[in-house]
Amino acid sequence: MTSLGWWGVPLAVLGGAIRVSTPFLFVSLGECITERSGRINLGLEGILVMGAMTGYALSYATGNPWLGVLAAAGAGAVLGVLHGLLCSLPRVNDIAIGIGLMLFGTGFAFFLGKPYVQPKAPMLPSIPLGGWSSSPQIQAALQVNPLFIIGLALAIALAWAFRNTRWGLVVRMVGDSSDAARAMGYGVSAVRTLATAAGGMLAGIGGSFLSLYYPGSWSEGLSSGQGLMAVALVIFARWRPLSCFYAALLFGGAGALGPALQSVGVTGGYYLFNAAPYVVTLAIMIVTCSPRRNLSGAPGELSINR
Amino acid sequence: MTRLQLRHAAEALAIPVGALLAAMVVFGLFMAALRQSPLEVYTLIYRGGFASAFAWQNTLARAAPLVLTALCVALPAQAGLMVIGGEGALVLGGLAAAVAGHQLAVAGAGPLAMKTMMAAAAMLIGAAWIVLAGALRHYRGVNETISSLLLTYIGIAVFNQLVEGPLRDPASLNKPSTTPIGEANMLGHLPGLDVHWGLGFGVIVCLVLYVVVRHTTFGFALRIVGGNARAARLAGLPVGRLILLACALGGAGAGLAGMVEVAAVHGNANASLIAGYGYGGILVAFIARQNPIAIVPVAVLVGGIAASGGMLQRRLDLPDATVLVLQGVAFMLILASEALYGRLKIFRPARA
Numbered sequence: 001m002t003s004l005g006w007w008g009v010p011l012a013v014l015g016g017a018i019r020v021s022t023p024f025l026f027v028s029l030g031e032c033i034t035e036r037s038g039r040i041n042l043g044l045e046g047i048l049v050m051g052a053m054t055g056y057a058l059s060y061a062t063g064n065p066w067l068g069v070l071a072a073a074g075a076g077a078v079l080g081v082l083h084g085l086l087c088s089l090p091r092v093n094d095i096a097i098g099i100g101l102m103l104f105g106t107g108f109a110f111f112l113g114k115p116y117v118q119p120k121a122p123m124l125p126s127i128p129l130g131g132w133s134s135s136p137q138i139q140a141a142l143q144v145n146p147l148f149i150i151g152l153a154l155a156i157a158l159a160w161a162f163r164n165t166r167w168g169l170v171v172r173m174v175g176d177s178s179d180a181a182r183a184m185g186y187g188v189s190a191v192r193t194l195a196t197a198a199g200g201m202l203a204g205i206g207g208s209f210l211s212l213y214y215p216g217s218w219s220e221g222l223s224s225g226q227g228l229m230a231v232a233l234v235i236f237a238r239w240r241p242l243s244c245f246y247a248a249l250l251f252g253g254a255g256a257l258g259p260a261l262q263s264v265g266v267t268g269g270y271y272l273f274n275a276a277p278y279v280v281t282l283a284i285m286i287v288t289c290s291p292r293r294n295l296s297g298a299p300g301e302l303s304i305n306r
Numbered sequence: 307m308t309r310l311q312l313r314h315a316a317e318a319l320a321i322p323v324g325a326l327l328a329a330m331v332v333f334g335l336f337m338a339a340l341r342q343s344p345l346e347v348y349t350l351i352y353r354g355g356f357a358s359a360f361a362w363q364n365t366l367a368r369a370a371p372l373v374l375t376a377l378c379v380a381l382p383a384q385a386g387l388m389v390i391g392g393e394g395a396l397v398l399g400g401l402a403a404a405v406a407g408h409q410l411a412v413a414g415a416g417p418l419a420m421k422t423m424m425a426a427a428a429m430l431i432g433a434a435w436i437v438l439a440g441a442l443r444h445y446r447g448v449n450e451t452i453s454s455l456l457l458t459y460i461g462i463a464v465f466n467q468l469v470e471g472p473l474r475d476p477a478s479l480n481k482p483s484t485t486p487i488g489e490a491n492m493l494g495h496l497p498g499l500d501v502h503w504g505l506g507f508g509v510i511v512c513l514v515l516y517v518v519v520r521h522t523t524f525g526f527a528l529r530i531v532g533g534n535a536r537a538a539r540l541a542g543l544p545v546g547r548l549i550l551l552a553c554a555l556g557g558a559g560a561g562l563a564g565m566v567e568v569a570a571v572h573g574n575a576n577a578s579l580i581a582g583y584g585y586g587g588i589l590v591a592f593i594a595r596q597n598p599i600a601i602v603p604v605a606v607l608v609g610g611i612a613a614s615g616g617m618l619q620r621r622l623d624l625p626d627a628t629v630l631v632l633q634g635v636a637f638m639l640i641l642a643s644e645a646l647y648g649r650l651k652i653f654r655p656a657r658a
Contacts, residue, residue: 042451086638089645095388095451099588100637107630114625220627225459232452271470275463278456282448291447 008137009260015141016256017249018148019214023048023206024248025151027230028237029158030202032244034080035234036162037195038175038188038301039087042098044203045227046105047079051207053113056218060121068121069147069208076204077197079105084193094303102228116218124213145213147205151245154202158241171195175299203227225278232281236288238297254280317653322593325643329636336631342622350621351629354614359500361613366501369602369609371396371567373508375587376594376601377515377559378436382450383596384519385552386532387443391454392560393584394461395435399428399561400568401465404575405473407487407568417491424487425565432561433554435461440553444546462580469575483576493570504566509602511559516598528552560584586612589633593640608633 027044034041051072059068083101087094127149130142162168174181174191181188206226211218233251237243258273334344355365378392406427410420439454475485493503519525531538531548539545563583568575590608594600615629648654 082638086642089642091647092642092644096592096641097638099388099390099451100592100634100641103585103589103630104634104638107627107634110627111625111631114627225455228452228455232456235449268471269467271463271467275460278459278463282453282456282460285448285453286442286446289447289449291445 006264008264011137011141012260012263013253013256015137015143016260017253018141018144019252020255021248021252022145022148022151022209022213023226024230024233024251025148025155025245026206026209027203027227028233028244028248029151029154029241030076030199030206031230031234032158032199032237032239032241033171033202034192034196034199035302036175036239036299037171037192038178038299039084039094039192039196040098040231040303041080041083041101041196041199042095042228042231043079043083043101043105044098044199044230045223045225046102046109047076047200047203048105048207048210048227049109049223050079050105051076051204052211052222053109053116053207053218054204055208056121056211057113057116059123059212060116060119063122065122065124065212068212069124069205072204072208073201074204076200076202076207078200080197080200080203081193083200084189084196087196088189088193106223110220113218113220117220121212121218123216124209126213145209147209147213151248155241155245162241172299175301178301203230206230229277229281232285236281236284238288239299240297251277251280313653317647317650318595318597320653321643321646321650322595322640325639326593326636328643329632329639332639333632333635336635342624347618347622347624350617351611351614351632354617355610355612361610363500364613365606365610366499366505367571367609368612369605370502370504370508370570371563371583372586372590372605372609373505373512373601374559374563374566375584376590376605377511377587377598378432378556378584379588379591380594380596380598380601381515381519381552381556381559382436382440382549383591384525384528384532385549386535387440387549387553388451389436389439389454389553389556390451390588391436391439391458391461391584392556392563392587393580393582394454394458395432395557395560396564396567396584397465397579398435398461398564399432400564400579401468401473401484401575402431402561403428403565403568404484404487407491408485411488411491420487420491421493421569424569425562428561428565428568429558430561432559432564433557436553436557436560437550440550444549458584465575465580466577469577473575475574478574478576481576483572483574486574487569489573491569492573493566502566502570504563504570507562507566508605511562512598512602515555519598524548560587563587586633589637592637 027048031044054075055068055072058071059065083097086092086097124145126143126145129144130139133139162172170186170191174188178188210222233247237247254277257276261273337344337347355361375392375396378395379389382389403424407420407424410423439450439457442448442453443450469484470482473484474482495502496506527543528548531545535545567579572578586608590601590605594604611629611632615626618624618628619626
């Protein structure tokens with residue numbers, strides 16, 4: 001069998017979902033931690049771009065893409081701490097700081113990343129899970145990146161940790177009632193800053209996936225709002241890490257629809273199909289949100305609930 | 307003005323200016339760390355943005371759309387909404403203006419009627435786009451910051467689809483564009499200046515809206531909704547209508563920015579419209595602390611910094627994103643300076 005014809009579309013969407021979803025997965029897990037602590041970080045878009053640039057630069061400089069991923073995580077954590085500390089100041093709005101971080105992070109990454117637009121950095125390897133099949137389409141669809149598997153493991157671990165560990169409980173308490181946390185003697189700002197740093201770290205890793213695996217290069221147009229869509233994705237997933245995983249797959253599939261249709265010759269409406277993830281995000285938010293009640297599972301201190 | 311009001315005004319001026327100066331110091335240190343002389347960088351920014359007639363012309367041409375897109379942030383902000391989707395309203399407004407302009411040119415309308423209709427079409431589309439975000443917020447509880455940015459991405463996709471598809475002028479080969487509106491129908495320059503009318507529109511609109519927001523019942527109601535929507539509802543104010551109206555006015559501003567870019571700069575709608583003025587407007591509105599009258603000088607400042615980017619690139623071989631870094635640092639510090647209001651001793655009245 002050489003050609004799957006129209007059957008190639010769902011297959012390509014599946015493969016694309018696995019490929020495209022990884023940055024969504026990391027950013028949404030990061031945002032999930034941050035939002036569970038009661039803050040929103042809209043700046044993950046900027047952190048994502050910064051992580052992509054840092055990862056690419058370090059991979060190019062050292063020849064080891066995994067060092068790039070590590071550096072991206074570090075850069076993300078630093079920006080996360082910045083967001084966390086600024087929001088700890090009185091009367092400073094976390095959404096506004098997030099918008100600021102979005103503009104600052106992308107601008108800073110474009111500035112530092114200028115010399116890395118041309119050179120080719122070593123890419124992350126992939127695990128061929130489709131070796132059992134003789135069909136090249138199936139093989140291509142099942143080229144899985146290790147980060148995807150790490151992300152899945154992380155989602156499971158986070159779901160368990162929120163339920164069963166001491167720090168999981170502390171983060172949730174700070175997010176649900178800062179008064180209760182204060183009464184228990186926990187520093188609300190400190191916990192939130194750490195949670196934002198952890199979220200930034202994961203978003204940085206998500207960014208390094210963009211530059212080091214798929215699409216696999218560094219340019220100024222690399223991210224197209226994945227960081228921001230992840231914020232909506234967390235709302236859709238009702239702040240549950242495992243649901244974040246499924247939601248990321250859904251978003252990845254929506255993102256892969258345009259290229260998949262193009263590969264079988266549907267070229268009209270190219271831009272519109274590429275906008276599918278945004279439409280899906282918006283539709284999901286319209287369906288899940290309600291003006292009358294808070295969303296079930298929403299952290300009580302979250303500013304979008306007030 | 308009472309002494310208390312004077313103190314408040316002084317505080318509202320001193321804190322943002324202080325934050326901007328702090329941003330210049332931080333950015334200067336960053337430049338020094340990269341072995342660039344901060345003094346030289348700032349001299350070049352001054353020369354590229356403000357030192358000559360040519361620089362001013364460039365600066366003001368950039369400030370014009372920024373004034374109008376900043377309104378798209380500042381007006382909904384009065385009602386407590388943080389809308390950041392001005393880019394989408396600008397792009398679609400520009401497209402609507404270009405289409406209306408071409409249709410009217412074919413029908414043989416006079417230049418004045420045509421410009422009026424172009425502006426009306428652009429403002430209508432821009433308003434509708436932002437009202438969508440406001441309505442989703444009011445009727446469905448969807449966070450307007452996220453939805454407006456998603457709408458921007460969708461709007462740009464629609465724009466690209468239309469400009470490269472059904473609305474494309476077959477004569478535009480390399481760069482897909484709509485049919486030109488015609489040289490005679492372009493917006494002229496302000497009398498005595500080499501700056502197009504867009505800036506004039508912006509300044510007039512800002513002045514009017516300042517009066518509306520600060521000195522009319524409507525503006526007062528709007529600010530009550532922004533301060534406490536529940537209290538506003540208890541007071542019997544039509545919260546939903548006020549929110550939608552604020553969004554409509556803001557979106558009309560961004561749409562008008564698109565019309566100005568089409569009618570005064572490009573002559574048709576093409577991808578050059580997607581130049582980030584919508585995002586620049588967010589920065590301007592926040593530095594101006596959502597005050598319509600402060601938007602004008604801030605937009606000129608931000609426009610000047612943006613205009614100097616080319617000179618930094620040519621003279622010091624710095625990346626074109628250098629000015630983005632300066633803008634980003636300034637933005638972060640302005641937001642952080644919010645913590646200082648009411649805390650500085652010199653602005654506090656002496657206790658009796």
